[in-house]
Amino acid sequence: MSLLEVDNLRVAFDTEDGRVQAVDGISFSVEKGKTLGIVGESGCGKSVASLTMLGLTRSMNSRIEGRVEFEGRDLLSIPETDLEAIRGNEVSMIFQDPLSSLHPFFKIGHQLSEAVLTHRDVSKGEAAKLAVEMLDLVGIPNAEARSHSYPHEFSGGMRQRVMIAMALINDPKLLIADEPTTALDVTTQAQILGLIDDLQEELGMSMILITHDLGVVAQNADEIAVMYAGQIVERSSVEELFFSPQHPYTWGLLGSIPRIDRSSEEPLIPVTGQPPSLIHPPGGCRFHPRCPYVQEACSTEQPSLETTGGGGTHHSACLLSETERKALWASLEKSPDPASAIAAAELKVARR
Amino acid sequence: MSSSETALLEIKHLVKHFPLTKGILFRKQVGAVQAVDDLSLSVAEGETVGLVGETGCGKSTVARMLVRLLDPTSGEIRFDGDDLASAKGGDLNTLRREIQIVFQDPYSALNPRKTVGAIIADPLVIHGIGKEGDDRKRMVQELMEQVGLSPEHYNRLPHEFSGGQRQRIGIARALALRPKLIVLDEPVSALDVSIQAQVVNLLSDLQKERDLSYLFVAHDLSVVRHVSDRIAVMYLGKIVEVAPAEEIFEKPIHPYTLALYSAVPKPDPSERTEKPIRLEGDLPSPTDPPSGCRFRTRCPWATDICTKAEPPLVDYGGGHLAACHHPRNVSRVDLESAQIAPASPITASDQMPAVE
Numbered sequence: 093m094s095l096l097e098v099d100n101l102r103v104a105f106d107t108e109d110g111r112v113q114a115v116d117g118i119s120f121s122v123e124k125g126k127t128l129g130i131v132g133e134s135g136c137g138k139s140v141a142s143l144t145m146l147g148l149t150r151s152m153n154s155r156i157e158g159r160v161e162f163e164g165r166d167l168l169s170i171p172e173t174d175l176e177a178i179r180g181n182e183v184s185m186i187f188q189d190p191l192s193s194l195h196p197f198f199k200i201g202h203q204l205s206e207a208v209l210t211h212r213d214v215s216k217g218e219a220a221k222l223a224v225e226m227l228d229l230v231g232i233p234n235a236e237a238r239s240h241s242y243p244h245e246f247s248g249g250m251r252q253r254v255m256i257a258m259a260l261i262n263d264p265k266l267l268i269a270d271e272p273t274t275a276l277d278v279t280t281q282a283q284i285l286g287l288i289d290d291l292q293e294e295l296g297m298s299m300i301l302i303t304h305d306l307g308v309v310a311q312n313a314d315e316i317a318v319m320y321a322g323q324i325v326e327r328s329s330v331e332e333l334f335f336s337p338q339h340p341y342t343w344g345l346l347g348s349i350p351r352i353d354r355s356s357e358e359p360l361i362p363v364t365g366q367p368p369s370l371i372h373p374p375g376g377c378r379f380h381p382r383c384p385y386v387q388e389a390c391s392t393e394q395p396s397l398e399t400t401g402g403g404g405t406h407h408s409a410c411l412l413s414e415t416e417r418k419a420l421w422a423s424l425e426k427s428p429d430p431a432s433a434i435a436a437a438e439l440k441v442a443r444r
Numbered sequence: 445m446s447s448s449e450t451a452l453l454e455i456k457h458l459v460k461h462f463p464l465t466k467g468i469l470f471r472k473q474v475g476a477v478q479a480v481d482d483l484s485l486s487v488a489e490g491e492t493v494g495l496v497g498e499t500g501c502g503k504s505t506v507a508r509m510l511v512r513l514l515d516p517t518s519g520e521i522r523f524d525g526d527d528l529a530s531a532k533g534g535d536l537n538t539l540r541r542e543i544q545i546v547f548q549d550p551y552s553a554l555n556p557r558k559t560v561g562a563i564i565a566d567p568l569v570i571h572g573i574g575k576e577g578d579d580r581k582r583m584v585q586e587l588m589e590q591v592g593l594s595p596e597h598y599n600r601l602p603h604e605f606s607g608g609q610r611q612r613i614g615i616a617r618a619l620a621l622r623p624k625l626i627v628l629d630e631p632v633s634a635l636d637v638s639i640q641a642q643v644v645n646l647l648s649d650l651q652k653e654r655d656l657s658y659l660f661v662a663h664d665l666s667v668v669r670h671v672s673d674r675i676a677v678m679y680l681g682k683i684v685e686v687a688p689a690e691e692i693f694e695k696p697i698h699p700y701t702l703a704l705y706s707a708v709p710k711p712d713p714s715e716r717t718e719k720p721i722r723l724e725g726d727l728p729s730p731t732d733p734p735s736g737c738r739f740r741t742r743c744p745w746a747t748d749i750c751t752k753a754e755p756p757l758v759d760y761g762g763g764h765l766a767a768c769h770h771p772r773n774v775s776r777v778d779l780e781s782a783q784i785a786p787a788s789p790i791t792a793s794d795q796m797p798a799v800e
Contacts, residue, residue, distance in 0.1 A: 133636040233725075247726045248499070277498035277663060282707035282720040304637060307666075307709030311716055330713045346711070348641035350670035352693060353710045360670065362641035366606055 094121035095298050096145075096266055101158035101168075103137070103144050110371040114140040116322035117158070119397070122266065127292070127299040129313030129330070131306060131345075135367055137322040138302045142268045144168075146185060147175045162266070181211040184259040188271035190251035194243040200227075200254050201239030204261055211262050226257040230287060249280035256288065263295060270302045285312055306349055310334055315405075318342050321368050321378040324397060328406040338400050338408035338417050340383045347428035361428045377411060384430035385420060387411055388442045412439075451486040451522075452657050453510070453543075453625055457790060458483045458519035458529070460505050464731065478730050479505040481681040482519070484757075484787035487625065492651065492658040494672030494689065496665055496704070500727055502681040503661045507629040510659065511545045512536060523625070541571055544618035548630035550610030554602040560613055561598040564588065567620040587616040590653075592646060608639035612646065619650065625657045633664060644671060665708050669693060674763065677701050680730055680738040682789065683757065687764040695773045697766035699743050737769065745770045753793035759785040769797050 103115040115137040122128045130138045143149045145160050145167060160167040162183060167175065179185075187193045195203060204226060205219035214222075220239070227235035230253040243251060252272065259267060269288065273281040289312065292299060301313055309316050309330065316333045318326040318341065326339040337343055344363035365382040368374050374381050380390035395409040400417070410417065419437035424430070434441055461476035480502040487493045497503045508514040510521060512528065521528040528539050544567075547553040554563055564584045567573075574580045585595035591612040602610055611631060618626050631647070632640040648671065650656060662668050668675055669689055676686040677700065685698040696702045706720040723742045728734055734741050740750035749769050757767045760774065760782045767788070774782075776799050784794060 133638060249726060278665065278707040279498065279703055279723045280726075281709075283722055285709070286720070286722055305709065306637075306711040310711045310713045311709040334711065334713050345637060348638050349711060350641075350644070350666040351711065352666040352669050352705065352708050353712065353715070355690065360641040360644055362645060363638035364642075366608070366639075367636075 095124050095163065096122040096300075097159070097161040098141075098145070099159040099161070101141060101144065101160060102156070103140050103149060104155040105149075106153040106155070107371075111155075112370045113322055113373065114370060115144065116373075118317075118319070118322075118324045120317050120324065120327060122298045122300060123314075124265075124298055125292075125296050126314045127301055127312060129309030129316040130300060130302045130319060131304060131309055131316060132319035133304060133367060135370070136319040137370075138319050139270055141319075142185070142270055142300060142302055145268065146179050146183060147172065177211070180207055180259075180264075181262045182264055183266045183268065184262070184264040185268040185270065186252075186255050186259050186272045188274050190248065190255045190275070191243065193255060194251060196243055199240050199242055200246075204239070204254075204258050207258050207261050222261065223257075226261045227254070229291070230254075230257045230260075231283070232257075249276055249283065252276060252280075252284055253287070256284070256291075260291060260295070260297075264297055266298045266300070267292075268300045268302070271304070272301075273308065274303070274305070281308075288312075306345060318345070321373055322370055323378060323409065324407075325379065325410070326408045327397065328408075332406045336406075336421060338406060338414075338421070339379075339410050340385050340412075340420075341379050343421065343424055343428075343430075344382075347424070358428070361430065377409075384441070385412060385416075385434065385439060386442050387440075390442070452489045452491075452524060453487040453659070454520070454522040455483060455485045455506075455510075456520040456522070456787075458506070458509065458521060459517045460502070460509060460514060461517045475731050478681050478733060480509070480516075481733075482789035482791065483678075483681070483683055485676055485683065485686070487657050487659055489624070489657055490651070490655050491674065492660055492672045494668035494675040495659060495661045495678060496663060496668050496675060497678035498663060498704075498727060500680075500730065501678040502730070503663075503678050504629055506678075507545065507627045507659070507661045510625075510627050511540065511543055513545075537571070541621045542623050543625045543627065544621060544623040545627040545629060546611070546614045546618050546631045549634055550607055550614055551602075551634075553614055554610060556602055559599050559601060560588070560593075560605070561585075563602070563613060564616045564620055567617060571621060573621070583620070584616075587619055590619070590650070591616045592642075606639075607635050608642060611635060611643055615643075615646065615650070619654075622654070623656070625659065627659045627661065629661045630663070631660075632667060633662060640667070647671065665693075665704060677704065680727065680733055682738060682767070683765075683787075684739065684768070685764075685766040687766075688762070691762070691764055695764075697760065697764065697771045697773055698739075698768045699745055699770070699772060700739050701766075702772055737767075745772075749795075753795060754789065754791055755797065756784045756792040756794060757788035758782050758797060767792070769795075771797050771799070774799060 099119050100117050102117050105112045132138045201223050204223035208219040224235050224239050232238050273284050313330050317324045320341050326342050347361040376391040377395050380386050389411050395411045397407045397409045400406050400408045420433045423433040423436035460480040463473045464475040465471040466474045495503050509516050516529045561584050565580050574583050588595045593612050632643050672689045675689050675692045676683050679700050685701045693705045703721045703723050736752050737750040737755050740746040755767045755769045757765050759765050765785050
């Protein structure tokens with residue numbers, strides 16, 4: 093059985109301008125010891141989905157539907173007090189901005205031991221000792237002395253290590269890392285991702301890694317879900333996603349990132365247009381106004397996430413047939429230009 | 445740094461120290477943040493030079509000095525032969541028309557109370573170009589069209605635009621005076637990947653049409669590799685390596701460049717077996733940089749000499765320069781023809797590196 097099972101999760105917020113359907117029916121599962129990467133651009137709902145799993149979007153103006161089952165318990169329906177016992181204990185989270193996630197008035201040793209004291213029946217001394225051990229584990233030099241420092245006395249990378257120490261101090265079974273390295277420089281990012289990887293192996297925990305960086309998921313995830321406008325458009329193993337992607341949006345993403353490991357001669361092929369408004373999302377397939385391969389049906393019919401080969405583990409939500417998609421990708425793999433792919437696949441594209 | 449005849453912009457031994465003072469009545473200087481310390485770099489006509497480095501390495505300080513938002517402590521900035529570093533008054537104004545800047549954050553770089561039309565027209569007004577009224581409006585609308593904005597949006601306010609569109613407004617404003625050089629300070633790092641590609645393509649199209657030169661300052665190595673002809677890598681206020689874009693990551697000479705390249709997560713799961721070089725520790729403080737080579741505290745190959753002597757910037761031929769006592773990817777033969785570059789910092793030693 094999976095550690096976490098998300099089934100048809102929907103999150104909407106009522107705003108002055110109307111109802112924003114931030115997450116619109118997503119389903120996925122996370123296996124024990126594995127990493128699920130969720131990728132997508134700003135506003136695609138990836139962060140809202142993860143916050144909702146920990147009950148952090150519960151409020152007057154939010155509407156949450158679906159199931160988030162963690163070890164058989166539905167995190168969406170249990171009362172706040174029960175959720176508090178899970179949050180920061182069995183499931184913990186690392187946020188993007190380490191400075192605003194740490195309290196500026198308290199020493200970090202205090203903040204770390206507080207996390208222990210909330211969930212475990214230990215003495216203050218033991219908690220403080222554990223805090224120092226954890227700081228040492230995440231590679232903070234001179235941990236004993238540094239536990240008496242305030243957050244502002246640390247650099248960005250060090251603060252993110254403190255956040256990781258705090259997230260891991262209660263041996264969580266699941267870690268949700270929301271853009272854990274986006275605010276950091278590349279060499280620091282490599283340190284932090286390496287550290288998370290080592291700790292994951294050591295502690296055997298599962299992870300949901302949320303990022304906009306395809307490089308980060310390629311190197312760290314086992315499975316990937318691609319989100320667009322509140323929905324998952326493609327879900328597969330990391331190899332399948334990079335070597336035989338099945339959704340036009342995924343192709344667009346792969347074609348628009350500059351590659352450091354390839355010659356720069358190839359031009360970037362951006363996805364045209366803007367992500368849609370989630371108050372008035374386009375009808376049919378959410379991606380159809382930006383899709384170069386759009387068909388007549390795309391504007392009226394909403395595609396569902398269906399298995400498309402890969403031994404039953406590859407899912408994609410697209411109205412194009414599997415043969416059409418295979419032919420398109422075969423051409424795109426050689427040159428990322430959609431026009432030549434349409435010609436090569438002899439695809440008839442609906443007028444826009 | 446190759447040929448000085450064709451260089452449009454020539455930075456020579458540029459220094460920027462921000463003084464640290466103590467006391468309220470009698471301010472006395474107790475030290476300095478050595479943000480940029482003896483940096484030399486050139487940009488040829490029509491060329492894109494990428495300047496990369498991590499937070500705090502001084503790359504944005506360089507960008508700001510080029511448009512004289514900051515005054516250099518010492519050194520020369522030659523633009524088309526004129527010294528920009530010491531220019532004043534009218535001369536400075538003339539030079540400012542030739543060099544424009546695009547900032548990182550498209551949200552804070554545009555005045556929220558001005559219409560897009562007024563924002564783009566501002567440089568024209570300041571420099572007295574075109575006639576007030578319809579003439580300027582036409583010029584602005586032409587610019588808007590060139591950067592892919594619809595000219596009908598002339599009277600809209602910045603908040604009505606998305607991040608990518610705002611960055612286009614910033615680019616249109618920079619183009620208004622028909623400059624020869626545009627300093628791009630992290631122009632795409634605030635944008636989503638699909639939008640980032642649109643702006644990168646726009647920049648390269650504009651460069652072709654208008655024969656522009658770019659100094660592209662960024663921390664994202666993949667983007668810099670894509671847009672640049674040459675790349676300069678900065679570490680703690682100094683240039684550690686300069687080379688043609690294709691060569692610098694194929695054959696990095698400086699250990700820091702090597703570490704930077706290996707730290708970038710490649711969007712290719714088959715390369716997962718290659719573990720990145722993990723640099724230990726953090727960037728040292730620029731108020732008290734390490735003696736000798738500034739990278740030595742984090743370098744896996746550092747030895748005694750790195751503590752004692754600052755490595756000279758050595759020219760390995762083909763426009764590839766690096767400042768390291770223990771160069772990587774360099775053979776004995778390469779080293780025989782190598783020599784210390786004129787761009788080497790004044791304080792650097794004159795000892796050529798050795799190959800192990």
